[in-house]
Amino acid sequence: MTRAGSQRTLLSLVAVMLAVLTSLGIIGPGLGTPIAAAEPTGSGSGQASGPKFLKLSLDSVTPTTITATSDPYFVVAGTVTNIGDRPVNDISVRIQRGAAVTSPSGLRATLRQDQASYDVNGEFQDVADKLNAGQRKQFSLTVALRPGTELPSGISSIDITAPGVYPLLLNVNGQPDYGGQARLDDARFLLPVLGVPGGDAKAPAAPATPAAPAVPDTPVATTMLWPLADRPRLVAGQPGSPDGQALLTDDDLAGSLAQGGRLDQLLSALESVLKPDSGRDKNLVNALCLAIDPDLLITVSDMTTDYRVLASPSDPDGPTRTGTGSHAAKAWLERLHTLAAGMCVVALPFAQVDPAALAATGDVTLADRALNAPADLVDSLLSVKSVRGVAVPDAGTVDTDAATLLAHHGFTSALLADSAVTTGDSPANLTSTKAPGTPAAAPETGIPDVVSIADVTVPPPAGVNPPPAPVTLHAATFDIWAATALAAIGSNPPTPPFTPDKVRYDVTNDSRAARLQDAVGALSWTALNPLPGRPRSALLVPPQQWGANRDEASAVLGQLDLMLRSNLATARPLTELVAQQPDPQPYGLDYLAAASDEAVPAHFAEPVHQQAQRITELMSALVDVPQQELSPRDFLTPLRDDLIRVLTLSDRRASPAAADTNAQRRQDQTTRTMDNLFGSVTVLPPGGVYTLASEQSPLLLVARNDLPVAIRVRFKIDAPAETNITDIGEQQLPAKGNRSFQIPTEVSDSRNLVIPIALTTPDEVSLGNAVSVSVRSNAYGQVLAIITACACALLLLLVGRRLWHRFRGQSDPADEGFDPDTRQRRRARKRESKRQEAR
Known part of the structure; x- marks a missing residue:
């Protein structure tokens, strides 16, 4: 094997060993730092990560505030919980103190400082020999404010000699399996000292040290x-109702x-x-x-x-x-x-x-x-x-x-x-x-x-004298x-x-x-x-x-x-x-x-502005009737409240997405309700064709109001050129009721006419759905007038001609061809018939 190959083999073995040790927790990840040297993240440190093995929480401080008349001791109680996946041994805690807070921002900033800033240290006190995963142990520490000549066993001093607000830190140490002793968590809090009590830690009843109350110049x-x-909490889109x-x-x-x-x-x-x-x-x-x-x-x-x-x-x-x-x-x-x-x-x-x-x-x-x-x-x-x-x-x-x-x-x-x-x-x-x-x-x-x-x-309103x-x-x-x-x-x-x-x-x-x-x-x-x-x-x-x-x-x-x-x-x-x-x-x-x-x-x-405007428009049309159970304000104000709730800041810090969803739901519900309210006042469509008896017969219409309050309306009628329909002006519809209207109408055409009719508020805001009315008149208009005039003229002409011929003793040409004897016989029979009846 070459020298290079031997080096590669050795490096591979080292890498495998590091991976195994890391997985076992004997060394930390990354650079292989031992656990005992790791710097844990305290609960109040403000860092992103949290504790890995032990969780330390403060349960109480008694008393919460130190005064000049207090005992020279206070008691801190807490709980240590094993939140890791392995046992932790030799668990102990101690109290540490930092310098008194000297600036207002320090009330918050000191709670994020490193534990080294808490440089007055008490003694470690044992909490438990061992805590398995999931186990917890409560503890309490008695802490002396001032050092004594001889502190009782188990009591540490934090050397407070002047009033102030002091940051304190509880530090918990332990040894996880496969690791060394280390600081595993901490808890920070503030201790207000309004006055330092007298006495000492050895004999509190004997005031060897005088009390030091805070004496500010001005309260x-x-x-x-x-x-x-x-x-x-109220569901949106619910208008007011009497019951x-x-x-x-x-x-x-x-x-x-x-x-x-x-x-x-x-x-x-x-x-x-x-x-x-x-x-x-x-x-x-x-x-x-x-x-x-x-x-x-x-x-x-x-x-x-x-x-x-x-x-x-x-x-x-x-x-x-x-x-x-x-x-x-x-x-x-x-x-x-x-x-x-x-x-x-x-x-x-x-x-x-x-x-x-x-x-x-x-x-x-x-x-x-x-x-x-x-x-x-x-x-x-x-x-x-x-x-x-x-x-x-x-x-x-x-x-x-x-x-x-x-x-x-x-x-x-x-x-x-x-x-x-x-x-x-x-x-x-x-x-x-x-x-x-x-x-x-x-x-x-x-x-x-x-x-x-x-x-x-x-600026003050114009026209006011003297101006405010x-x-x-x-x-x-x-x-x-x-x-x-x-x-x-x-x-x-x-x-x-x-x-x-x-x-x-x-x-x-x-x-x-x-x-x-x-x-x-x-x-x-x-x-x-x-x-x-x-x-x-x-x-x-x-x-x-x-x-x-x-x-x-x-x-x-x-x-x-x-x-x-x-x-x-x-x-x-x-x-x-x-x-x-x-x-x-x-x-x-x-x-x-x-x-x-x-x-x-x-x-x-x-959208909120649009619906608020619609509420105002509808409110201006509603009528406050003394006998009415519900006033217009009581009826519509809940919907205006719903729009305000759309703009609430409630829950936005905790859950902005949920707040947006709730706001959108409220807005949609209120919009639907307003649509329904405007649609609740309408003209009832007549069935079939409406026939007028004459050219000046009134148009009969029925309007319905399903709202629980009365409302003022106007008819909006798009009259064709062949009609003349009188505007009857502003009318009132009762709550939950119908009303019939006779609208004067003149029709100059006998054909079927389609007339669109709708209701609006007095401010011409549309209400309900428009309807189309088919109208037919029995009048014939100009044709009938011409025929009648011609017939009258012809009749007058014929009568005048007959009278003219009779006055002159002449027979009417219309009688030509009619037998005079026949006329005489008819007259004779009529006279005889009358004589018979007279008998």
Whole structure:
């Protein structure tokens, strides 16, 4: 064998051996790195790949917040699960700490840092000798805040000596079969420290070290929205009916309203902290404002009586079944009614509509229903007086068209993310000119509480004297870092569009307990870090379809209450926030790229506009009759609501494709219904040929109205040249009834004539289907008149001739050839006959 052949054989053997070792897991793929040297991907690291052998999840932190009066210990509980395909031995965990968060972006960025940044390390504590594939083991660690002269066994110190928000990391090590000892996973979370308790780790009862509470110069003025919203549930294309049952796409809302459901738990959390015996500071209620979607209230109100549910949500025309949530809906609505009576309430835009898509439709009436009507709906259903003039867009950002629409409809304030506004040298430069897809810069220095949007001003109406001041839209800005952390709480957490790209990652890799800790830390950061250039205020805005459960929501409220009691925060009602004078510096809008990507697609705008116009046209023709059970507004408003639901932002972050499908289905159903409504008012076609008794006989027609409301109509008749048909003007058809009409008609032709007849609204919008009426008249027209005139002339001529001859004593030539004797005999017989009768 040659030297080259020997080398090829040796290389082949080495390659085979590497492949075998890799398949057995003894070495890693690629460069053959041993497992012990591999750097695992932690749950919160933000990397694309996940752990391969062990999964570490945080279960709880007790207490969730450290105060000056707390014990100098806290307990961390978690679970280690073997998610690999082989046993893992010698499993242990330890706690690690990073430096306190010093910038608002650090609340998110520190959770993605490498574990080397968590440079204060505790001691490893054993969890299990071995975990086979699929097995799990729970554990708890007791952690001391300050180092002591002699720590008890099993307790590590993380050396916290000053208040702040600290990032912590749980690190799990183990040895998989065929590998070495390695860090296999980690879990990150934030720990807010409002004050460092006194004492030491050796003898907590003896305060060897004084407590160190946080003492900020100025408490943070805090306002928090408490959202209650749900995705649209009512089936589209169902106009109002005096006795009809509501039809829902599914019955999931019944479960959400029932005990243990999402909406029930959000309400229960509020009830637990606001009831008289809760022991909470009464100031807490002043910091809260219920933000309610009127579409949810309408749906729940419909559910309080009997309602139906589609057997298949994808088949709106298919079979239905009885809904099961009437009792839960009634109880939930009564609880909300009681709770709202003592709280601030603000109405959300109807069905979480996208203001940009709404502006693109260009329909004023539709915008009025989506933006202005919600406050009236909430007030009427809950018997409250909600805050007016404040818009709460779901995305936290709007473009210039949407902002102008809000201002045109009387809104003076909008709650926007602090990254959705921008400064500039002049008002002309304020509108963002960034290229599409460019991420927004995360505000670090802080945006004022209220700013004026210089490029959104609505001039006063013309002809008003004295003219009112122009309407300028103000933006009350909320903290995107706290809002991002609040959005991560609960099940199916979204990443809001205002979250900067550089700190985006899949938060579902973290446990719910870890995400709750991050939110509690984010709520506390501003209070603990008074920085130059940042306002001492916080507007806290969770997502409108918030997934927090009762315990999580209560923990958020508890943290806010704790900050109020500790004088780290002060309650600021929403009305006070929006009433503030805006910052003197002009600001402009920065429509965030992520919000643009998640917006309602532009192709829905024109079809929605067309159907909204048809609703307006039909509404103008309907008549509100006092004896009528259903008013025109009650009849058609549900269809206008369906069009608004087409433009909803609900579920677009979680599943854009499904949201598009639902929107298209709603649009199609509403279009079909409008076609049917316009076709329900028509002229009944007469059978056969309609014969007029004379040339001026009226044309008898019957019009039918199948709508449950009366309607004004006009006849549209394309009369042929041979006819003259009088326009009888505007007429009214009764609800669900027929009416006969006599239309004056003149026909100058005896032939069969075809006359097209249709109905329209008073504004000449077509109704129903046109019919063709075949008409035949018994009049002969000009021919009959000529014949009659000739006959009369001939008769007069003959009579005149006879009289002329008689006056002259001459016999009429017409009598020539007639025997005079015969005439005399006839006369004699007549005289004799009369004498006989006289006897």
